[in-house]
Amino acid sequence: MLFRSLFKSFLFGVPIGVTFLDSVGYVARVEGISMQPVLNPESQNKDYVFLSRWSVSDYQVNRGDIISLVSPKNPNQMIIKRVVALEGDVVSTLGYKNKYVRVPEGYCWVEGDHTGHTLDSNTFGPVSLGLISAKALYIVWPPDRWQSLEAKLPENRKPISVAV
Amino acid sequence: MSVRPFLGKASAVIGYVLQTACITHCIIEYVGDFVLCTGPSMEPTLETNNILFTEHITPRLQRLRRGDIITAKCPTDPKQNICKRITGLPGDKVKGYFPRGSQVVPRGHVWLEGDNSDNSKDSRMYGPVPQGLIRGRVVCRVWPLNKMSFLTEH
Numbered sequence: 001m002l003f004r005s006l007f008k009s010f011l012f013g014v015p016i017g018v019t020f021l022d023s024v025g026y027v028a029r030v031e032g033i034s035m036q037p038v039l040n041p042e043s044q045n046k047d048y049v050f051l052s053r054w055s056v057s058d059y060q061v062n063r064g065d066i067i068s069l070v071s072p073k074n075p076n077q078m079i080i081k082r083v084v085a086l087e088g089d090v091v092s093t094l095g096y097k098n099k100y101v102r103v104p105e106g107y108c109w110v111e112g113d114h115t116g117h118t119l120d121s122n123t124f125g126p127v128s129l130g131l132i133s134a135k136a137l138y139i140v141w142p143p144d145r146w147q148s149l150e151a152k153l154p155e156n157r158k159p160i161s162v163a164v
Numbered sequence: 165m166s167v168r169p170f171l172g173k174a175s176a177v178i179g180y181v182l183q184t185a186c187i188t189h190c191i192i193e194y195v196g197d198f199v200l201c202t203g204p205s206m207e208p209t210l211e212t213n214n215i216l217f218t219e220h221i222t223p224r225l226q227r228l229r230r231g232d233i234i235t236a237k238c239p240t241d242p243k244q245n246i247c248k249r250i251t252g253l254p255g256d257k258v259k260g261y262f263p264r265g266s267q268v269v270p271r272g273h274v275w276l277e278g279d280n281s282d283n284s285k286d287s288r289m290y291g292p293v294p295q296g297l298i299r300g301r302v303v304c305r306v307w308p309l310n311k312m313s314f315l316t317e318h
Contacts, residue, residue, distance in 0.1 A: 070296030
């Protein structure tokens with residue numbers, strides 16, 4: 001009797017839970033140092049961020065947003081980076097095969113804040129907007145790191161030409 | 165005349181609708197769905213306004229093979245979907261896209277081509293497509309009814 005009612009609650013809850021995670025958002029742990037100092041400033045303590053799926057439902061991202069995306073090198077891995085340039089912008093790259101890149105239509109240029117310790121568009125080039133999964137809005141754990149993540153671009157990484 | 169039974173019934177109905185919507189979402193995302201394909205790029209295998217059944221299980225498990233017909237988000241416009249055949253897996257050598265002669269498909273990407281070579285915008289134009297954009301694998305055509313069939317390898 002108990003088993004049946006537990007089973008029924010489970011069956012009831014799973015589709016709603018999964019749909020909520022897919023449509024609204026979820027909390028994820030950040031691994032790695034590529035977004036220091038904004039995320040994971042001390043490598044031992046990992047930040048947990050709230051990733052909003054709702055914010056990217058129509059693929060409207062702004063320059064400076066921190067987003068999670070499917071890695072172009074490995075579709076099973078999600079990476080978290082900052083959007084530095086949108087379609088039409090021209091960026092000066094750090095270590096890419098071309099010194100200047102004009103971001104094509106439907107793509108964006110993402111970079112990790114921790115220059116030199118990040119695998120980003122400077123390695124794999126412009127990223128198709130379809131790979132973007134969610135936008136990181138807040139750090140939710142640990143409590144002394146509670147903050148809202150701002151959309152700001154480091155001065156030296158602004159695109160050299162911005163599309164209107 | 166009283167409000168309370170009405171509220172009780174209304175919330176039960178809302179609950180059912182919500183539950184159905186969520187189950188539908190889960191099936192469409194994780195199991196499979198029907199898609200309407202338009203355009204000439206996969207002729208003669210598929211014709212415009214065919215309805216196809218696609219499954220979303222093999223792409224998630226990375227079990228796609230050369231020759232599979234897949235649906236994916238368009239690399240140049242995430243709001244559009246494309247339906248093409250995988251003609252190159254990572255490591256394969258393919259006749260590259262302009263201006264290169266030939267290239268190797270990089271890790272984590274696939275090379276897509278439409279069966280109608282002369283009239284298809286595919287990897288020959290926009291390059292290798294990251295596997296993260298792939299949504300589903302076409303299993304069979306369900307409409308028009310007189311053309312229902314499993315779609316075999318090229």
